[in-house]
Amino acid sequence: MQVTVKIQRFNPEVDTKPHYETYTIEQQPTDRVLDALNTIKWYTDATLTYRRSCAHGVCGSDAMRINGRNRLACKLLIQDVGANITVEPIMGFRVIKDLVVDMEPFFAGYRAVKPFLINNEQAPAGRERYQSAEDRERIDDTSKCIMCACCTTACPITWTNQDFIGPAAIVQAHRFIYDSRDQGAEQRLQIMNDKSGVWRCRTIFNCTDACPRDIKITRAIEQVKRTLLYERV
Amino acid sequence: MYHRYDALVIGAGGAGLMAAAQLSNVCSTAVISKLYPPRSHTGAAQGGIGAALGNVEEDHWIWHMFDTVKGGDYLTDQDAAEVLAREAIDAVLELEHMGLPFNRTPDGKIDQRRFGGHSRNFGEAPVRRACYSADRTGHMILYTLYQQGIKNDVEFYDEFMMLDLLITDDGICNGIVALNVADGEIHVFHAKAVILATGGFGRVFKITSNAMAATGDGVAVAFRRGIPLEDMEFYQFHPTGINKLGILLTEGARGEGGILRNVNGERFMERYTPTMKDLAPRDIVSRYIWQEIREGRGIGPDKDYIHLDLTHLPPGALEEKLPDITDFVRTYLGIDPVTQPIPIQPTAHYAMGGVPTDIDGRVTLDESNTVLPGLYAAGEVACVSVHGANRLGTNSLVDLVVFGRRAGKHAAEFIKTADLAPLPAEPDFRAKAEISNLLERTKGENAADIRATMQAEMMDKASVFRTGEGLEQVRGTLRELRDAYANVTVGDKGKIHNMALVEALELGYMLDCAEAVVEGAVTRTESRGAHMREDYPDRDDQNWLKHTLAYRTSGGIQMKYKPVVLTRFEPKERKY
Numbered sequence: 001m002q003v004t005v006k007i008q009r010f011n012p013e014v015d016t017k018p019h020y021e022t023y024t025i026e027q028q029p030t031d032r033v034l035d036a037l038n039t040i041k042w043y044t045d046a047t048l049t050y051r052r053s054c055a056h057g058v059c060g061s062d063a064m065r066i067n068g069r070n071r072l073a074c075k076l077l078i079q080d081v082g083a084n085i086t087v088e089p090i091m092g093f094r095v096i097k098d099l100v101v102d103m104e105p106f107f108a109g110y111r112a113v114k115p116f117l118i119n120n121e122q123a124p125a126g127r128e129r130y131q132s133a134e135d136r137e138r139i140d141d142t143s144k145c146i147m148c149a150c151c152t153t154a155c156p157i158t159w160t161n162q163d164f165i166g167p168a169a170i171v172q173a174h175r176f177i178y179d180s181r182d183q184g185a186e187q188r189l190q191i192m193n194d195k196s197g198v199w200r201c202r203t204i205f206n207c208t209d210a211c212p213r214d215i216k217i218t219r220a221i222e223q224v225k226r227t228l229l230y231e232r233v
Numbered sequence: 234m235y236h237r238y239d240a241l242v243i244g245a246g247g248a249g250l251m252a253a254a255q256l257s258n259v260c261s262t263a264v265i266s267k268l269y270p271p272r273s274h275t276g277a278a279q280g281g282i283g284a285a286l287g288n289v290e291e292d293h294w295i296w297h298m299f300d301t302v303k304g305g306d307y308l309t310d311q312d313a314a315e316v317l318a319r320e321a322i323d324a325v326l327e328l329e330h331m332g333l334p335f336n337r338t339p340d341g342k343i344d345q346r347r348f349g350g351h352s353r354n355f356g357e358a359p360v361r362r363a364c365y366s367a368d369r370t371g372h373m374i375l376y377t378l379y380q381q382g383i384k385n386d387v388e389f390y391d392e393f394m395m396l397d398l399l400i401t402d403d404g405i406c407n408g409i410v411a412l413n414v415a416d417g418e419i420h421v422f423h424a425k426a427v428i429l430a431t432g433g434f435g436r437v438f439k440i441t442s443n444a445m446a447a448t449g450d451g452v453a454v455a456f457r458r459g460i461p462l463e464d465m466e467f468y469q470f471h472p473t474g475i476n477k478l479g480i481l482l483t484e485g486a487r488g489e490g491g492i493l494r495n496v497n498g499e500r501f502m503e504r505y506t507p508t509m510k511d512l513a514p515r516d517i518v519s520r521y522i523w524q525e526i527r528e529g530r531g532i533g534p535d536k537d538y539i540h541l542d543l544t545h546l547p548p549g550a551l552e553e554k555l556p557d558i559t560d561f562v563r564t565y566l567g568i569d570p571v572t573q574p575i576p577i578q579p580t581a582h583y584a585m586g587g588v589p590t591d592i593d594g595r596v597t598l599d600e601s602n603t604v605l606p607g608l609y610a611a612g613e614v615a616c617v618s619v620h621g622a623n624r625l626g627t628n629s630l631v632d633l634v635v636f637g638r639r640a641g642k643h644a645a646e647f648i649k650t651a652d653l654a655p656l657p658a659e660p661d662f663r664a665k666a667e668i669s670n671l672l673e674r675t676k677g678e679n680a681a682d683i684r685a686t687m688q689a690e691m692m693d694k695a696s697v698f699r700t701g702e703g704l705e706q707v708r709g710t711l712r713e714l715r716d717a718y719a720n721v722t723v724g725d726k727g728k729i730h731n732m733a734l735v736e737a738l739e740l741g742y743m744l745d746c747a748e749a750v751v752e753g754a755v756t757r758t759e760s761r762g763a764h765m766r767e768d769y770p771d772r773d774d775q776n777w778l779k780h781t782l783a784y785r786t787s788g789g790i791q792m793k794y795k796p797v798v799l800t801r802f803e804p805k806e807r808k809y
Contacts, residue, residue: 013727030565042681046724046733051272053444056480056561058372059272075564096415097730103269116380117332128329130341136334143334143366143373147271181332214560 003027003078005036008088010095011047018095021045029079033066036085037073050099057212060148063090064099070150070210090153106149109165113173113191118184135180142175142220144213151207151217163196167207167217170198174220177233185233189224198224234418238263238388239648240426241409243395243451245270247371247630248612248637249430250378252594255641257385260648263422265390265411267431267446267735270379274432274444275633278371279557280485281348281363282328282634283627284321288342289361294318296353297362299802301628304350304514305585305621306762306772307804308464308780308797313619315800316592317628317635324634325364333377335366336554346554347488350514350625356809359488359512363627368483368557374630393420394735395431395450396664398458398608399656406596406608407654410664414735417728419668421660425651426607426644429455429588429596430637433613434746436739438581439692442474442481446739451614453742455588456749460596460605461782461793463616464586465746466753466764469624470697472518474580475565476538482558482577484626486543487511489554493522494540494574495530506809513809516623516763519579523697533576540574579697583624584746585763586753587616589782589795594640600782600795607651611640618780621797622762671737677722680737683714687740687747695751700767704755711748718744749783752790756781774804 003025010018023040034052041048050073051061057075064073065088067081078085093101123129145168152158152166173192177185192198198221207217227233239260242249249264256262266273285292298318302309329335329343336344345361353360366373382389390411396419397410408423431451435443456462472493473482487493493511495501505521506513522539531537543551551559551571562570588610589597596608612633619632690710694703718741725733759773760766780795 011727012729030567041733042679047727049725049730049732053268053272053446054274054277055445056277056478057564058277058369058557059268059274059444061268061272077565097727100730107269111383116384119332123326123330126326128326128335128343131334131337132341133337133339136337139334140367143376144369146276146372176332179332179334 001027001029001083003036004084005040006086007048007098009098011097027078029077031078032074033076033078033081033085033087034062034073036078037087049097058146060146063148063150063153064088065090070154072148072150072212075212090149092153092159103149106152106168109169110147110172112165113169113188114184115172115176117176117179117182118187119181120183129181131180138178139175141215142171144215145171145175146213148212150210150212154206154210156204156206157200157202161200164200165196167221170221170224171215171217174224177224177227189228192224193228198228234420236263236420236422238422238424240428240644241265241422241424242428242430243409244430244432244614245389246273246275246430246432246612246633247374247378248633249428250382251634251637252428252430252611252641252644253387254378254381254385255638256645257387259645263388263390264382265393265395265409265422267392267394267450269391270382270389271375273375274447276372276375277442277444277481278630279368279481280483280488281346281365281370281627282325282374282630283348283351283362283625284325284364284631285318285362286322286325286343286345286364288338289345291353292360292362294322296355296360297321297351299355300351301619301625302621302802303356303807304625305623306807307621307778308618308761309621310618310798311800311802312798313592313617317619317631320635321631324631324638328374328377328634331377331381333366333373335364346485347512348626349484349487349512349518350509351627352509356508359509363485363488365485368485368555371630374634394738395454396667396738397661398427398454399660400458401654405606405654407656408660410661412668414730417731419661419664421656423653423656425648425653426609428594428640428644429608429610429614430612431614433584434743435581437687437691437743437747437750438696439688440474440477440479440578441581442471442479443581448739448743449746450739450742451610452587453745456745456785459784460588460598461784462586462749463589463782463795464618464753464780465749465783466757466781467585467622467762468581468750469515469583469585469763470519470579471515471582472522472579473541473577475561476576476578478565479580480561480565481580481582482541482561482575483555484515486541486555486558489550490546491541491543493518494542495525496532496536497530501525501530509809514623514625517809519697520765522579538576538578541577542574543570544572544574581696583629584613585616585618585620585622585624587614590615590617592617592639593643594636595643600793609640609644611637622764668734671721671723671734672726674720674722677720678717680721680740683717683721684740684743686710687714687744691747695754698765698767699754701755704751708751708755711744711751715744748790752783752792753781756792778804
């Protein structure tokens with residue numbers, strides 16, 4: 001089928017501000033939007049620039065705005081989006097070139113929540129730390145996160161408040177706060193309780209809608225808020 | 234720009250991050266990675282990591298070792314397989330202690346499931362050995378190790394692509410040259426030890442489970458610097474890739490009870506491997522899938538695929554234990570695996586071959602295992618050889634954790650006594666010349682055309698079934714593509730995030746890998762593991778129970794041979 005792809009372009013070595021370019025190409029309806037970008041890059045305009053790697057929705061490289069919604073280009077089929085596709089970079093971070101944005105503030109938010117198991121006791125020798133299946137289930141959903149930034153850059157609070165830690169960082173904090181093996185909940189909850197933490201969230205649900213991993217992000221954020229209110233992990 | 238460290242880790246997948254975890258607390262360490270670490274391809278591994286924990290049924294490391302050796306069609310170095318099977322247990326426990334959220338048994342232990350080629354008591358029946366976290370075990374390993382990197386304040390150079398490996402005239406490795414993709418600057422990293430952990434090169438084939446970044450950068454750079462490549466002819470095709478797309482559907486699906494069926498609905502693997510059935514090793518299952526298709530029992534309008542049937546699994550099994558592949562099938566095929574069988578075909582998945590190393594990850598140069606001081610390799614880039622002619626499922630994750638750790642530990646000791654060998658006057662001259670060559674040419678060949686031809690030809694003639702004639706043809710094609718590549722042009726001349734330049738460099742690396750694969754496949758006139766020569770259908774231990782070492786020379790690729798290390802298990806016919 002014939003597909004028209006309108007892409008926001010910006011080359012800092014040439015342009016002073018972003019502009020749009022439109023390409024008309026042939027793709028199969030079952031191709032991914034990423035395939036369309038590849039076709040354009042490989043056979044029409046080699047300067048088109050984006051990040052991509054796994055091409056099946058697990059590495060988190062190719063988050064972009066497709067027809068106004070944050071999606072992974074490799075996890076959206078052309079037949080599901082139609083013959084007219086508009087592609088823009090995710091919002092809220094500095095555009096480096098075309099669809100590539102500066103991810104450093106995003107990863108800084110991740111690092112800020114101490115995203116590693118904190119347990120000061122000696123691990124048992126020769127065996128695992130036991131954890132019940134039910135306790136493990138509490139962190140199942142948030143441990144699926146691939147840090148693609150679809151959620152954080154879909155959040156209107158993030159667009160206007162650079163200090164807000166953002167949904168993805170809260171998801172990562174959640175994954176440890178509710179891990180029965182972890183002893184760092186208090187430190188992380190303090191970070192969550194900070195002025196840049198969970199209280200900035202206005203339960204708009206954009207994050208949940210945007211997540212390509214179907215993580216119930218708003219619910220996770222609400223759980224952290226309730227824990228802060230009732231001081232119960 | 235010039236940087237100096239004690240140790241460099243190139244690549245931030247499981248092997249690289251595991252090595253970095255050993256190094257970062259004892260010496261100055263930089264991790265240099267083409268991708269942001271959590272984008273690495275380790276994250277795409279699904280089904281599990283094998284270790285004889287015996288949490289759900291009796292198991293022993295020696296059974297795991299035996300399965301690894303037999304799975305590798307006896308080309309596996311048995312000293313390495315013993316290390317792998319013994320240390321897998323500790324490695325899995327270490328990952329758990331770091332916080333990896335494994336699925337659990339009712340009594341809170343790490344849960345385990347069946348996987349291809351893993352058996353109890355030396356082949357009696359399938360055993361539950363694969364420790365797993367739903368079907369995102371690789372994702373959880375990658376994140377757990379990245380988290381350790383953050384905890385330990387490891388210095389990361391993200392989106393830096395390796396261009397060259399620095400080796401002194403005395404044969405000591407003392408650094409690398411890399412491209413900072415963000416701004417196009419060339420950086421020289423000077424160090425006492427370099428650990429290559431750059432992964433595999435599945436993208437040389439048209440249908441692959443591998444990420445687009447899996448272009449064999451480390452394999453090719455080592456090859457260009459005179460380091461041999463071991464057993465490159467052995468390339469694994471995973472039996473169950475999504476038809477035409479190649480996206481991986483874990484062997485864990487069959488471990489949970491999934492069945493392969495042909496157009497008649499027949500469970501055909503029963504005919505070929507009556508004991509292990511659908512859980513025979515991957516080389517065997519992939520071969521019989523193609524055989525069914527060739528004999529007209531494929532499915533679909535072109536009779537070119539087979540079904541993976543999960544419809545009989547207990548309710549909830551897919552959502553609870555295999556949620557990601559359920560999602561992939563719904564997203565990319567628009568069908569529901571709960572009620573419909575899934576069209577699959579074998580997909581290029583894993584390189585058994587690579588940069589030769591000893592069991593401490595030290596890169597070796599010849600048939601007598603002469604070490605190249607200062608250079609290490611671990612993970613898919615390396616060939617220990619622990620996978621022999623065919624890797625067992627789950628063993629790639631075991632490999633990267635066990636040998637990433639060993640390489641890191643050994644390097645940490647090595648740098649204590651090693652001197653920092655001085656760099657030559659212009660350590661980056663080759664890298665700079667290569668880049669300017671690519672950027673300055675204004676007319677020439679399109680990299681995408683060369684890549685597409687390479688991928689199609691490799692798939693057609695160097696995949697599951699091979700013949701001498703077909704391999705000679707693809708060898709000729711690769712020579713032509715090499716000439717075309719010498720004239721390739723990059724359509725983006727910019728400095729900032731030049732993705733076209735990165736892709737052109739990657740194509741050069743892939744051509745090197747493809748040539749080495751084909752050369753090994755032409756040379757090895759027998760069938761063993763994943764290397765199936767239709768003109769030489771039998772395994773030939775008399776002549777070929779040995780590793781190949783391919784050297785890139787000015788006169789083309791030259792072959793040497795290295796004996797297989799046999800310790801506990803005599804080569805036997807492989808039956809499942």
